[in-house]
Amino acid sequence: MALTATLAGCSSLTPSSAGGDGDLVLRVQGMPPATDKPGLALFKQQVADFEKANPGIRIKGSTTVFDPLTFSAKLAGGNVEDVIRVPLTEPQRLIQQKQVQPITGQLKEWEHFKEFNPQVLQPLTDGAGDVYGVPQNPYAQGLVYNRELFEKAGLDPDSPPVTWADVRTAAKRISDSTGTAGFVHESKDNQGGWQLTMLSYAFGGELQKEQGGTYTATLTGEPTKKALRLLKDMRWKDDSLGRNLLTNQNDVIKQFAAGQVGMFMGSPGTYRLAKMQFGMENTDAFGVAPMPQSGGDATLTGGDIYMVPKSADKKHAAAAVEWLTFAYAKPQYSTDIAAEQAKALSGDPKSAVGVPTLPVFDSKRQTEIDAAIKPYVNVKLRNFKPYTDGLATLKLKPEPPYQAQKLYAALDPVVQAVLTKRDADIDALLASAEKDVNAKLAADQK
Numbered sequence: 428m429a430l431t432a433t434l435a436g437c438s439s440l441t442p443s444s445a446g447g448d449g450d451l452v453l454r455v456q457g458m459p460p461a462t463d464k465p466g467l468a469l470f471k472q473q474v475a476d477f478e479k480a481n482p483g484i485r486i487k488g489s490t491t492v493f494d495p496l497t498f499s500a501k502l503a504g505g506n507v508e509d510v511i512r513v514p515l516t517e518p519q520r521l522i523q524q525k526q527v528q529p530i531t532g533q534l535k536e537w538e539h540f541k542e543f544n545p546q547v548l549q550p551l552t553d554g555a556g557d558v559y560g561v562p563q564n565p566y567a568q569g570l571v572y573n574r575e576l577f578e579k580a581g582l583d584p585d586s587p588p589v590t591w592a593d594v595r596t597a598a599k600r601i602s603d604s605t606g607t608a609g610f611v612h613e614s615k616d617n618q619g620g621w622q623l624t625m626l627s628y629a630f631g632g633e634l635q636k637e638q639g640g641t642y643t644a645t646l647t648g649e650p651t652k653k654a655l656r657l658l659k660d661m662r663w664k665d666d667s668l669g670r671n672l673l674t675n676q677n678d679v680i681k682q683f684a685a686g687q688v689g690m691f692m693g694s695p696g697t698y699r700l701a702k703m704q705f706g707m708e709n710t711d712a713f714g715v716a717p718m719p720q721s722g723g724d725a726t727l728t729g730g731d732i733y734m735v736p737k738s739a740d741k742k743h744a745a746a747a748v749e750w751l752t753f754a755y756a757k758p759q760y761s762t763d764i765a766a767e768q769a770k771a772l773s774g775d776p777k778s779a780v781g782v783p784t785l786p787v788f789d790s791k792r793q794t795e796i797d798a799a800i801k802p803y804v805n806v807k808l809r810n811f812k813p814y815t816d817g818l819a820t821l822k823l824k825p826e827p828p829y830q831a832q833k834l835y836a837a838l839d840p841v842v843q844a845v846l847t848k849r850d851a852d853i854d855a856l857l858a859s860a861e862k863d864v865n866a867k868l869a870a871d872q873k
Contacts, residue, residue: 562730611671611682685707
């Protein structure tokens with residue numbers, strides 16, 4: 428996800444090098460909240476296994492999550508854990524500002540380092556080839572759709588939309604036939620800008636460029652304008668976007684889980700939220716396809732990235748890389764660990780085992796992992812097949828690499844205006860947003 432609401436984390440982050448018994452205390456983000464019982468149980472088991480394998484290191488988990496309003500100040504002040512989790516919008520900025528540590532040397536000691544999918548490491552790598560993090564559950568955006576609503580509207584759920592013209596047609600049929608929102612585009616909490624970025628990519632757009640080491644926003648390109656014109660037509664000509672027009676991702680997934688949304692842009696991972704957080708009863712209605720295209724042949728990729736901040740001293744940094752390798756790299760590579768974790772999760776009827784992700788390692792290893800977890804899969808893989816079959820045809824494009832959240836924040840009002848004002852001037856709105864973002868980026872890069 429691009430953003431999540433801030434959760435309560437550790438009561439304080441005062442520097443500490445060791446526990447009362449002399450152990451080094453490693454403070455790590457990534458502990459699931461109490462509401463995610465299967466995930467929390469798995470995390471606690473990982474901690475126990477790690478501490479057994481690494482005597483002298485004690486893990487202190489934190490449920491703190493990324494908040495763009497406070498993160499930079501906390502990081503600059505050293506008031507963060509020894510392992511931090513950030514969305515894929517952040518690594519390049521953190522690398523350039525030297526706020527995180529390279530982990531290449533220690534990570535390369537792991538014998539399977541060379542089998543990483545280079546696509547997932549590229550956004551975490553600097554110009555010299557140093558790697559600064561480990562990804563978890565990377566994703567590529569697609570089109571999530573309700574198979575049941577497709578059938579009610581006379582659409583074939585096994586042949587989801589391929590182009591954005593197809594999406595528009597399907598959205599109107601769903602809206603007209605069922606009275607639900609045919610398609611929903613998120614519009615607040617920076618997620619309107621985030622979704623406009625992925626829509627622009629599908630039209631062949633770019634929202635940021637780099638020249639001579641300086642980043643500038645490029646929001647006024649024709650592909651982005653076409654994307655907004657599509658939304659404007661769907662809202663004001665087709666009336667297929669529903670009535671709840673100011674939404675974030677949680678709003679949309681909650682509505683989708685209740686059968687009130689036909690389609691939205693999302694990854695297969697939103698299945699977990701729909702089922703586990705929002706209680707989707709008819710999970711067989713969940714379908715996902717590759718991102719529809721209109722000239723871009725590309726889709727946005729993202730995910731959670733675990734990094735070591737500059738504030739971690741040498742001992743904590745070394746322990747942090749041990750934890751990253753143990754908790755995130757190895758489980759995503761090992762068929763034994765993957766099967767063990769899948770088995771443990773499958774014991775809870777509310778869990779979701781087998782939801783496809785963007786492979787962290789090469790295709791050979793991914794095939795072996797899929798085979799290892801197959802006995803424990805409790806999702807209907809057939810409903811994910813359009814996505815997995817079509818993803819290989821698309822270019823994976825990371826989010827804008829520098830201060831993407833500021834870009835998204837400037838685009839939220841643009842999306843909102845298009846959705847709520849019939850006479851919204853797309854050209855003027857984008858020009859104003861571009862000017863605003865570039866002023867902020869210029870100040871950041873002085």
